[in-house]
Amino acid sequence: MASAKPKFPAIKPGGSLILAWQVKGKHVVVVGGGEVAAGRIVHCLNADAVVTVVCPTSGLNPEVAFRVSEGQVKHTDRNFEQSDLDDADMVLVAIDDPAASTAIWKLCKERRIPANIADVPPECDFYFGSVHRDGPLQIMVSTNGKGPRLAASIRKFIAKQLPSNAGNAINSIGNLRVKLRSIAPDPAESRKRMAWMTKVSDTFSWEEMCKLTDEDMDFLLRYYPENKAPSFSELRIAQGAPDPQGVDPFDGSFGFSVGA
Amino acid sequence: MASAKPKFPAIKPGGSLILAWQVKGKHVVVVGGGEVAAGRIVHCLNADAVVTVVCPTSGLNPEVAFRVSEGQVKHTDRNFEQSDLDDADMVLVAIDDPAASTAIWKLCKERRIPANIADVPPECDFYFGSVHRDGPLQIMVSTNGKGPRLAASIRKFIAKQLPSNAGNAINSIGNLRVKLRSIAPDPAESRKRMAWMTKVSDTFSWEEMCKLTDEDMDFLLRYYPENKAPSFSELRIAQGAPDPQGVDPFDGSFGFSVGA
Structure with missing residues (x-):
């Protein structure tokens, strides 16, 4: 039996569900204090999250140390402990310790806390992408893990195309x-x-x-x-701007009347 | 004491944390079967989620009814009940019933299930945006709730700028x-x-x-x-392509030797 195929959007599997997560006032725990952690912290602060960095002071890179010293983030000056999850709404792990990372991931899953273990895709509820920001406008480029550098390059390309305002x-x-x-x-x-x-x-x-x-x-x-x-x-x-076409602005020729 | 200000990225508050959520094989419950629900379903299926639509058959619009009939989504043919949350990893509500929506939101929060109640920003863990998709590339435009139609228009503008491949x-x-x-x-x-x-x-x-x-x-x-x-x-x-500059491809003039 032949039937006309309904014209609904075709499904294109293999992507991610890209979402604008609302973390204003939410507590994000960042485990680690290196370069990756520094990037995560910026993303979170740009979204008004309350961020706690869990990392011994000796492990903080200059940017993270700066954000701690400025009071932009809270700081737990030691390695991760289970109690750090007690009031966490989201957990981002960026440490060079696969065993510890996996342990944290499992604890997060037991507690149903969304988490991202950097560089371990199977231990991620979500990935980060490359984000262009212009006031309320945010444009996020994801290559679904296939080319992070290309994502950044595409993001820059897009930013260049957009009007500056x-x-x-x-x-x-x-x-x-x-x-x-x-x-x-x-x-x-x-x-x-x-x-x-x-x-x-x-x-x-x-x-x-x-x-x-x-x-x-x-x-x-x-x-x-x-x-x-x-x-x-x-x-x-x-409004009385010079008319390039020479049309009288108030002659009604636009097909509508101006209320006022 | 004056000190040089470190040159770290300035924080631009007021944004969202845009994330590529991994829902492959995860269970997303969509409550409602209208136009908004239909859009949510496409997003979820494009990200390989297992989707259950909770809505009486009489409330399904043609697109959602089509997806149900094709077996693209599971269907619970009645109004929402609390037990629908039992194995939900994410809940998307798009029904014209503010009281019922709020009740579902509260249940989700008790159970720590990420949820989005359409058109009720305070009852959303995340917002959707307008997404361009080209194979593994996904570009998401968010206006942080200020102009959904403009987001779609910007998305189309970006799509037009990108090379077709x-x-x-x-x-x-x-x-x-x-x-x-x-x-x-x-x-x-x-x-x-x-x-x-x-x-x-x-x-x-x-x-x-x-x-x-x-x-x-x-x-x-x-x-x-x-x-x-x-x-x-x-x-x-x-590789032997015609050289527009007339340079011998193998004369070593590129400053590096070709292995092989």
């Missing part, structure tokens, strides 16, 4: 949503708000989004009541 | 590493192998890496014994 686009959208909620706070209007945000997002290229000023946004909100979204150039022209 | 570059590097290990299997040589892989990765642009054929790689390995890395054009010329 890409993070601003996201802040703009976030601000626009907040402003919108303040002029149209009715919970019953949530569907209308969402539909308009979608319309604006679909109308503007994200490069244009980057250029949106606070003034632009306030003006843009005037289009909300009628659920209209002007193009970026229409928006600028409507 | 970017995933191949990663497979190439992976293959080269495997080939290298087979011609130089001595564990004592691991440092030399790593140094050479690094040299090659640093010499080739990743666009060039994409173009590496199997033949190129076999030829490239001849440079390993002397820890040399030719440029991509040198490699092609050395």
